[in-house]
Amino acid sequence: MTRPTEKYRYQEILWGERAQARVRAGRVGIFGVGGTGAAHAQILARAGVGYLRLVDRDIVDALDLHRTQLFDERDAAEPVPKAEAAARRLAEINGDVNAEAVVAFANADNISELAAGLDVLVDCSDNFRLRFLLNDVAVKVGRPLVYQGAEGGRGAAMAVVPGVGPCLRCLLPSLADVDDAGSCARVGVSPAVVAATAALGAGLTFALLRGEGDAVAGRLSRLEDPGPVVTIGVKRLEDCPACGRREFVFLEGRAPVYVGRCCGGRAFEIFPGGGVRPNLDEMAGRLARRFLVKKSHGLLLIAVGDVTAVMFGDGRALLYGARDEADARAVYDRLAARE
Numbered sequence: 001m002t003r004p005t006e007k008y009r010y011q012e013i014l015w016g017e018r019a020q021a022r023v024r025a026g027r028v029g030i031f032g033v034g035g036t037g038a039a040h041a042q043i044l045a046r047a048g049v050g051y052l053r054l055v056d057r058d059i060v061d062a063l064d065l066h067r068t069q070l071f072d073e074r075d076a077a078e079p080v081p082k083a084e085a086a087a088r089r090l091a092e093i094n095g096d097v098n099a100e101a102v103v104a105f106a107n108a109d110n111i112s113e114l115a116a117g118l119d120v121l122v123d124c125s126d127n128f129r130l131r132f133l134l135n136d137v138a139v140k141v142g143r144p145l146v147y148q149g150a151e152g153g154r155g156a157a158m159a160v161v162p163g164v165g166p167c168l169r170c171l172l173p174s175l176a177d178v179d180d181a182g183s184c185a186r187v188g189v190s191p192a193v194v195a196a197t198a199a200l201g202a203g204l205t206f207a208l209l210r211g212e213g214d215a216v217a218g219r220l221s222r223l224e225d226p227g228p229v230v231t232i233g234v235k236r237l238e239d240c241p242a243c244g245r246r247e248f249v250f251l252e253g254r255a256p257v258y259v260g261r262c263c264g265g266r267a268f269e270i271f272p273g274g275g276v277r278p279n280l281d282e283m284a285g286r287l288a289r290r291f292l293v294k295k296s297h298g299l300l301l302i303a304v305g306d307v308t309a310v311m312f313g314d315g316r317a318l319l320y321g322a323r324d325e326a327d328a329r330a331v332y333d334r335l336a337a338r339e
């Protein structure tokens with residue numbers, strides 16, 4: 001085998017030419033391009049992983065910059081969607097890598113399409129609803145998944161290798177076992193822990209790309225700052241709802257109208273579901289008569305009193321400055337309603 005470049009020589013020395021070729025040919029999906037997602041993506045891109053699909057629903061916020069390695073103040077000022085900012089930066093870091101930005105809210109309707117054609121799915125999300133959805137799709141189609149999460153001074157990472165080891169719901173059977181509503185807003189998060197957790201997760205992704213899934217399946221690594229990394233074995237739950245009974249309720253559920261806090265608790269997010277896709281050009285023309293409207297990177301920013309609404313092409317909205325959920329819904333309804 002001839003080497004196309006000397007760039008990756010130190011990796012070849014470490015794990016061999018054949019393994020490096022598999023890493024170069026790898027296709028990986030990063031779901032959530034926040035602190036852990038950006039760091040994970042950067043490690044993979046520098047190592048020459050051939051294709052990265054970056055899926056994220058949010059825009060870069062100044063609050064992200066303390067822990068996200070790919071973003072800068074320019075990205076927060078524009079503002080630019082996280083997936084696009086990350087893809088732009090990764091292209092500058094390593095031209096060998098094809099980084100595709102997908103600005104979307106991953107849900108039951110689109111997750112199968114978003115996960116298609118990938119060798120490894122990487123969960124870098126900030127909520128367990130998406131984690132369990134990714135776990136469902138991974139187990140159902142037999143695709144490896146890397147789970148990683150960080151909050152406060154703690155992080156964790158585990159590889160799910162369907163058919164070999166436990167899945168995420170063997171570890172946490174239901175949403176009742178987790179509590180992640182605005183957790184970073186509540187307890188904060190350490191940038192060092194975010195980077196360390198992403199490094200643990202990226203190590204698992206490399207192992208899976210090299211074909212070493214059997215060696216890493218079912219090993220949960222936890223770290224605390226300061227403190228050692230502790231790795232424990234997780235057993236398959238015989239009656240696991242996902243990998244045992246094969247009930248994929250997150251994958252098969254219809255996406256409901258969703259209103260919740262996101263972006264570190266600073267915004268309310270509204271997702272109408274039902275395939276509602278507004279025409280943002282029409283909306284901009286209509287609303288510009290009454291509000292201050294700005295277009296940026298395919299988004300619409302609208303100032304409505306104390307509230308700033310960010311409208312996405314898939315119908316979602318982020319509402320910064322809303323007092324509560326009812327206030328957020330009311331502003332959204334005002335913007336969406338045609339006179």
Ligand SMILES: [Zn+2]
Nearest residue numbers: 167170240243
């Ligand atoms: Zn399971």
